[in-house]
Amino acid sequence: MQVRVLFWAHFETFAKQKNCHSERSEESQIRSFILVIDRFANAKLLRTSYTRKKSINKFANLISFAIQKIYLIPYTMTIKELILKTRCYRRFYEDVTITSQTLTELVDLARLTSSAKNMQPLRYVISANREMNTKIFKTLAWAGYLPDWDGPAEGERPAGYIIVLRDNTITENNYCDHGLATQSIMLGATEKGFGGCVIAAINKQELSRLLNLPQNLEILLVLALGKPKETVILDVLEENGDHKYWRDKDNNQRVPKRKLENIILQSFD
Numbered sequence: 638m639q640v641r642v643l644f645w646a647h648f649e650t651f652a653k654q655k656n657c658h659s660e661r662s663e664e665s666q667i668r669s670f671i672l673v674i675d676r677f678a679n680a681k682l683l684r685t686s687y688t689r690k691k692s693i694n695k696f697a698n699l700i701s702f703a704i705q706k707i708y709l710i711p712y713t714m715t716i717k718e719l720i721l722k723t724r725c726y727r728r729f730y731e732d733v734t735i736t737s738q739t740l741t742e743l744v745d746l747a748r749l750t751s752s753a754k755n756m757q758p759l760r761y762v763i764s765a766n767r768e769m770n771t772k773i774f775k776t777l778a779w780a781g782y783l784p785d786w787d788g789p790a791e792g793e794r795p796a797g798y799i800i801v802l803r804d805n806t807i808t809e810n811n812y813c814d815h816g817l818a819t820q821s822i823m824l825g826a827t828e829k830g831f832g833g834c835v836i837a838a839i840n841k842q843e844l845s846r847l848l849n850l851p852q853n854l855e856i857l858l859v860l861a862l863g864k865p866k867e868t869v870i871l872d873v874l875e876e877n878g879d880h881k882y883w884r885d886k887d888n889n890q891r892v893p894k895r896k897l898e899n900i901i902l903q904s905f906d
């Protein structure tokens with residue numbers, strides 16, 4: 638309680654200094670406060686070393702987490718946290734089910750995503766059904782860079798699938814709609830406490846037959862979803878390093894990511 642009062646006192650002073658609108662709800666004021674902490678932690682103006690910035694960042698995250706806990710605000714991830722957590726997971730707690738309602742809500746995020754020429758040619762098939770999941774699983778190829786691994790074992794397989802299709806009667810060119818839609822779904826899955834893997838290595842003929850799809854519907858991607866049972870660690874990929882992901886001795890998935898300075902080729906201030 639004392640801590641709560643202390644936080645509130647600090648916050649009130651801060652709010653007054655910043656001329657915060659008095660009619661705003663307590664929650665939205667706290668959210669602004671948290672945002673300022675985040676901004677401070679990420680500020681480019683902060684002229685200090687990378688390691689120190691990282692520590693400040695961690696400290697700021699801890700404070701904002703504490704504030705959210707104290708005021709019982711549901712913990713909200715920043716977009717960067719959400720993206721960092723949205724990895725490709727290939728092993729799941731299969732007994733943790735994912736409902737068709739949840740899958741529908743995820744497709745709704747895709748529905749609201751931008752679409753080239755606003756043609757919206759994407760269609761979806763969802764499955765939260767064990768029997769159907771088993772059949773879909775057989776049409777997929779997992780982790781090409783891990784040749785000694787045949788994909789998730791029984792009990793570690795996805796609890797649900799979203800199959801992304803294009804309706805060729807609308808267009809045969811969906812530009813990058815499926816990429817954007819997929820990311821919306823994967824971010825939404827993370828927000829809901831799930832995770833998954835985008836899969837392009839699909840036996841499309843077999844899957845199309847299984848789903849009894851008409852000719853005009855073309856399979857683009859399969860999103861395998863569930864409660865992740867593995868840890869994915871992002872490593873630094875040096876300019877001439879190996880981009881292939883690998884598994885370490887603790888069975889963590891290690892994924893090298895290129896450095897920011899290696900991908901921004903020109904910067905005009």
Ligand SMILES: Cc1cc2nc3c(=O)[nH]c(=O)nc-3n(C[C@H](O)[C@H](O)[C@H](O)COP(=O)(O)O)c2cc1C
Nearest residue numbers: 724725778779780781834835836837838869882892
């Ligand atoms: C368009 C696309 C297709 C992919 N296809 C497959 C696939 O067929 N099988 C698979 O196991 N992983 C597949 N992946 C997952 C990638 O291997 C994974 O995203 C990559 O290793 C980076 O890991 P990260 O998502 O954790 O950053 C695909 C990812 C994308 C974006």
